[in-house]
Amino acid sequence: MAKDERIDAYIARQADFARPILTALRDAVARHCPDARETIKWGSPAWTYREKLLCSMAAFKAHATFGFWRGAEVTGETGRAYDAMGQFGRMTTLDDLPDDASLGRLIGRAADLIDSGGSVPRTLKHPKPELIVPPALAAALEGAPEAAKTFAALSQSHRREYVEWITEAKRDGTRDRRIAQAIAWLAEGKSRNWKYAQC
Incomplete structure (x- = not known):
């Protein structure tokens, strides 16, 4: 996988606790999905696969996050409502990461979902009420x-x-x-x- 220098710069400017987490996540994606491409989306490191968003990570003041674009489908936890923390919550140490084999399976599943086609099912956060003609x-x-x-x-x-x-x-x-x-x-x-x- 070709490395994007913008991600090097992003990791370099993060807090001491975040750099090892971000580096480990970057290495895991490169190992488990070598056809993915590094990029920056919404100001944070992300990976695309076959021109579709695969996953992304970010660092904040006191935690880092990592998540899959089709998170619930990847993890199988369709009933859970994910927030901005991705699928692994607020990570503050390397111990917060899943083991490499588990992470690899999830990355592979995310790529398989893209290979199988289809789109992300979207639901309106605030559905409009039924239209009633006066x-x-x-x-x-x-x-x-x-x-x-x-x-x-x-x-x-x-x-x-x-x-x-x-x-x-x-x-x-x-x-x-x-x-x-x-x-x-x-x-x-x-x-x-x-x-x-x-x-």
Whole structure:
């Protein structure tokens, strides 16, 4: 594996406790996945394999971290919610590292996941609530077939823009004016923020 000089510099400027940990992790990745490439991601050392992120490490004031991009899949602990500490928590000494054979198996599994294809399953941290069309807008759409057709064809996010604009109105008169404007724009095939989409 070709060494990235930026990682040499990163390790050199870390605290005394962190340098041996980072060096050991770097050596382990090189040994167990020689086809991985060293790089810097988000200001910290990382490794890619077949152009996909494999793992990364970082050092902080009082601890170091190491983690796999597809952490839960690599470790098999799918029910655990990992935080910024990666899969091995806050490491402060070499004793905090898993043994070389265990670490090697995990690195191999991370590479196998990339080889097998597929992507990281992502979940929204704050899922959006179900989109509920206000009754006044629904009634107006029923009386305007062209507008209703456009509204139905819009993406969920574009429909949400109209709904939120209307429901955020503090007065009935404002709400009614917004509904009338929405129906006019929708009848012309326009999204809520059509003015900003034009370049």
